[in-house]
Amino acid sequence: GREAADLARGLIRDALEGAHMLFITAGMGGGTGTGAAPVIAKIAREMGILTVAVVTRPFDFEGSKRMSNAEQGLAELEANVDSLIVVLNEKLLEVYGDDISQKEAFGKANDVLKNATGGIAEIINVPGLINADFEDVKSVMGEPGKAMMGTAMASGPDRARLAAEQAVVCPLLDGVDLSGAKGVLVNITADDSLRLGETREAMNAIRAYASPEANIIFGTVNDPTMGDSLRVTVLATGLSGKAEKAAPELTVIRTGTDNVPLRPQGYGGHAGADPYQSPAIWRSGRGAPSAHVNALMQSGMDEVEIPAFLRKQAD
Structure with missing residues (x-):
């Protein structure tokens, strides 16, 4: 070859x-x-x-x-x-x-x-109400290293959050954590029913996974054929830098149950979504998935909606 x-x-x-x-x-x-x-x-x-x-x-x-x-x-x-x-x-x-x-x-x-x-x-060729174009793709993908590209669709009252969370969960890739990403590009596609609050929900769900230092760019595309569905596409790059970040120190408090392993409670996957159809990404320590699970719970996410793959990593 x-x-x-x-x-x-x-x-x-x-x-x-x-x-x-x-x-x-x-x-x-x-x-x-x-x-x-x-x-x-x-x-x-x-x-x-x-x-x-x-x-x-x-x-x-x-x-x-x-x-x-x-x-x-x-x-x-x-x-x-x-x-x-x-x-x-x-x-x-x-x-x-x-x-x-x-x-x-x-x-x-x-x-x-x-x-x-x-x-x-789609990001490059389809004009958007808030437009993300080739220069945005080039800016994000110019970050060297491993990358993820995920897309997911959802419908119903909680469609924005569900689509965003499923877009970053794919066990077929070499890891599932965005916390080392240096660049994140998000594109949201829906018809005229897309609410500003839904855009915020989708972006907040992505931000719960991404590093606070990540360069995040987003766009929205109007597609009348989407009906009640909403699609979120996530592109994250520069993930090789994850290994260079030290894990946060943990404070151990003795409670008399020292021999009981500490771990978050297990959570089942969302029954209405298929987390395996959309790519998402790269290897991290145990602390990061646990932090993401906790962040999702604090944002009001039901236990049954925590993706099973994240729950396994958090365990």
């Missing part, structure tokens, strides 16, 4: 001429994607093209050699793209179980790519 891409550098450069943004999608661990993707990304970077990679990491059962190749390729790819989204194949088994068909399982992984490209295309 690498040798073929190196030999075709001129052809690749010609094919990319005039492009403003490039999506690279590949399966990591083998020869073609692992070898060629970083070469293509480097050429695009030299040409000043905004480049996003959406790639898969192998199943554990594919062996340590393939996993090692994938990790090496991911490291090289991350160094040459503006943003990197990694789909974990192993999570397909954990999330959907052993009985899911291969076709359906890989379709779930492909949804991550579809949501990423479709969500960004």
Whole structure:
């Protein structure tokens, strides 16, 4: 893969001429994607093209050699793209179980790519009442490192908050925490019924997950075909910086129950929403998910609406 891409550098450069943004999608661990993707990304970077990679990491059962190749390729790819989204194949088994068909399982992984490209295309191409455009995308995605791209729809009286929360929850990606994000772009799509208070609810739900220092940009799009539904699209970048942040110190108070492990109560997932259809993101310590669960409870969120995946991480 690498040798073929190196030999075709001129052809690749010609094919990319005039492009403003490039999506690279590949399966990591083998020869073609692992070898060629970083070469293509480097050429695009030299040409000043905004480049996003959406790639898969192998199943554990594919062996340590393939996993090692994938990790090496991911490291090289991350160094040459503006943003990197990694789909974990192993999570397909954990999330959907052993009985899911291969076709359906890989379709779930492909949804991550579809949501990423479709969500960004909507932000760039569809004019909004509060407009987020390519320059906003470029500003947010210019933050180097791992990224998430999530989208979700909801309807009913609590649609704004539910859509926002589901847009940032996806166990197929390498983590689910926005607290390390340096840039966050939010786009809200609805018909004329969108209330200003709903925009506030959606943004407050996103802010409960995001770092206080994050650069947050939002836009709204009017789409008469949405009916009672509301869609929230979230793009978060610069997530590699999360590992550099120290976890806050905890104060231990002795109460006579020192041998009982401290943890928040368990909460079930929201029965009416599918948290697995929309991407969201990157690895953090146990403290961050717990803080997010507490923040959601304090904002008035019912126990049954706490996403089950966040509850597991908080535990």
